[in-house]
Amino acid sequence: VESLMGRVRQFKEPPPHGVAFFVGSKAVGADRYEPVTFIVEPPEPLNTYMYRCDSTFFLEPLLSMAHEPDLWGLIVMDRAEVTIGFLRGKRIEVVRNRQSLVPSKHGRGGQSAHRFERMIEHAAHEFFVKIGEMSNDIFLPKKDMLKGILLGGPGATKEYFYKENYLHYELQQKIVQPLFDTGYTDDFGLKELVEKATQTLHGMEVTEEKAIVRRLLAEIRKTDAGLAAYGDAEVTRALEARAVDILLVSEGLRKRKVAFRCSACSTAFTRTLPDAEVDALLAGPCPTCGQSMLTETTSEDYVEGLFQQVQAMGGEVRLISIESEEGQMLTKAFGGVAAILRYPLPRTPSAGRRAE
Numbered sequence: 001v002e003s004l005m006g007r008v009r010q011f012k013e014p015p016p017h018g019v020a021f022f023v024g025s026k027a028v029g030a031d032r033y034e035p036v037t038f039i040v041e042p043p044e045p046l047n048t049y050m051y052r053c054d055s056t057f058f059l060e061p062l063l064s065m066a067h068e069p070d071l072w073g074l075i076v077m078d079r080a081e082v083t084i085g086f087l088r089g090k091r092i093e094v095v096r097n098r099q100s101l102v103p104s105k106h107g108r109g110g111q112s113a114h115r116f117e118r119m120i121e122h123a124a125h126e127f128f129v130k131i132g133e134m135s136n137d138i139f140l141p142k143k144d145m146l147k148g149i150l151l152g153g154p155g156a157t158k159e160y161f162y163k164e165n166y167l168h169y170e171l172q173q174k175i176v177q178p179l180f181d182t183g184y185t186d187d188f189g190l191k192e193l194v195e196k197a198t199q200t201l202h203g204m205e206v207t208e209e210k211a212i213v214r215r216l217l218a219e220i221r222k223t224d225a226g227l228a229a230y231g232d233a234e235v236t237r238a239l240e241a242r243a244v245d246i247l248l249v250s251e252g253l254r255k256r257k258v259a260f261r262c263s264a265c266s267t268a269f270t271r272t273l274p275d276a277e278v279d280a281l282l283a284g285p286c287p288t289c290g291q292s293m294l295t296e297t298t299s300e301d302y303v304e305g306l307f308q309q310v311q312a313m314g315g316e317v318r319l320i321s322i323e324s325e326e327g328q329m330l331t332k333a334f335g336g337v338a339a340i341l342r343y344p345l346p347r348t349p350s351a352g353r354r355a356e
Contacts, residue, residue: 007039018046022057050301061304072201073139073149073174075131076182076189078157079124082131084138085190087150092194094187095138100127132166139171152180152193176200212318213326216248216338225344230334232272239309243341247310250336252322255302265289272302306337 004023011019022038042062052058072087079102085094102123139146149171151158158179165172180196182189219228227245229238238244258278261268267288273281282294310317320327330336 015041017042070147071145073146074190075151076185076193077153078185081185083186092190102127128166136168143170148176149174150176150193150197152182209320210326227341230338235337235339238339242313244315244339245342246340247317248320248338250331251319253336257300257302259298260294261297262286263293264291
């Protein structure tokens, strides 16, 4: 603990995403050990507070961040140039840039003007075909990983390219609407495209959240046994029955599962409470003997425990933002936790009354 405190003092302020300290010792032979210390600043916010003493380091909160980030296809184009790339998480990767040979203007008059117009349109068509072929080569091998394709560029060329179906039909279906206006079609154009699409991408995530919460509400409203559980007690019962398919957890849920013991009468019990209520319970009387002799024997992060249980049974966990109306409903009406089930469970009388 002293070694750990020394490391903590080295930080003038907390890192933006939190920090994880791992302090222990490893065998080096001949009954000798040497101390080891690892300090990890996670790539995503670490919302779990935990102190754990064990024979191995507890890595699950960090391992859950080691997932493949969302992958989006990027295309910015006009008649003169195209740039194709990927948005991987927050990183833009440029894959291909190509200039066209399509002339922008001509000075011919009379009958020659129509002939040159046809030549220009044919050259533009050939360039669009080439863009489609390049896009197919780049995106089709990753089509199952792509969340969508963002298409942008100056003017109306992008709309024409989209409406004339120059892309493979499987990629055509992944084009995100609306298309985006950009001033550039080079590397900077890809950055501009991502900036313009930020609100749309965020909106798509919110839409997915709304759909999953509405699905939960539809199951709750069913008069017969629906595929839903909500609240600590009902979700715990569903987890024990291994019936959880999708667990919905509010991003604002902050609780600990704490085991208490009374030093006076040896009464032991477990509660799931917010941090402030844990301190209040420790300062209060024992529910059995009335003496103020309660101590905290074990403590674990409630949300982390839920994650582990659901993942162990092959289920899915969805974090629901507290900023949306559905997220606020999940927090206020259902205690911040609910589940969509694989099969119905008999409803308890208390669950039936709450649903009404």
